Amino acid sequence: MKAVHFLVASVFLALASSLASAADPSPLQDFCVAINDTKNGVFVNGKFCKDPKLVTPKDFFFSGLNIPQKTSNPVGSTVTPVNVVQILGLNTLGISLARIDYEPYGQNPPHTHPRASEILFVQEGTLYVGFVTSNPDNKLFTKVLHKGDVFVFPIGLIHFQFNIGKTNAVAFAALSSQNPGVITIANAVFGSDPPINPDVLAKAFQLDQNVVKSLQAKFWWDNN
Known part of the structure; x- marks a missing residue:
């Protein structure tokens, strides 16, 4: 009987090991x-x-990451991605890059990268940055970054950057995926196509349904 238990345990261990390694090779x-x-x-x-x-x-x-981008949009920032779409040779290498330009008081709104962690380097300006941990804690980690500072955003967590300076700011982000993806929270929730039922959002955000409908009627800017 012990031999049978040992055999079953061995099979489960082997299966677990196989599943644990079932990732991109x-x-x-x-x-x-x-x-x-x-x-x-x-x-x-x-x-x-x-x-x-x-x-x-x-x-x-890829050329041109040194060129400042226009930031005259509703969020006051522009992201210039350099991933596998821009450099086909990044395929299978698991890395990508982005430049972010911010006007004074511009921001890269709360968003997530479902497939990548991010490390941010500030080239110019002063940024207030942060990320929020997952449920149930939802703990906020924030830091004010100056020229030459670096900050890390863990994979999948909601994070943001806000230019609190009076001059333009520039940052560069390296990401651990050839195609990290981005989900901007407000855009996804209030700008989905077709719209999410207002009853759902009114209860989820504890808002009046008219407020939800007003938010859904807005134009949600994609700064990427």
Whole structure:
């Protein structure tokens, strides 16, 4: 009987180990430059990739991240992403980058990256930043950042940046995914298509239904 119990335990341990490792595998080649044309692609490591013989330095290159972006929009900021869409050579490498420009009192509104942690470096200006932990604590961690400071936002947590200075600010973010994704909270909740039933939001946010409808009627700006 003990032998049977041992055998069953061994099977469960083996299964648990298998499930624990059921994540994206590490690349099995030097690079896998993404390609949309599957007819001319080579299937490598679960992805369609450009034939390595046809890969050029341009596949790993992006220019213009030094150029300030316009921030005259409702939130007062603009995000310039550099992910696998902009650099096809980032495919399978698990990293990406972004530049964020803020006008005075502009902000990168509360949002999440479902597939990446983020590390933020302030090049110019003064930013008030923070993130909120998951339920049930919902603890807020905040910090005022100055030029040269760095702050980390853990994967999936709601976070924000707010330019509290009187001059423009610039920050650069590195993210642990080739395509981190972004969910801006207000946009997703009040700007969904089609709209969420106002009864749901009125009860969830403890608001009058007219307030909810007013919020849903607004134009929710995407600063990405």
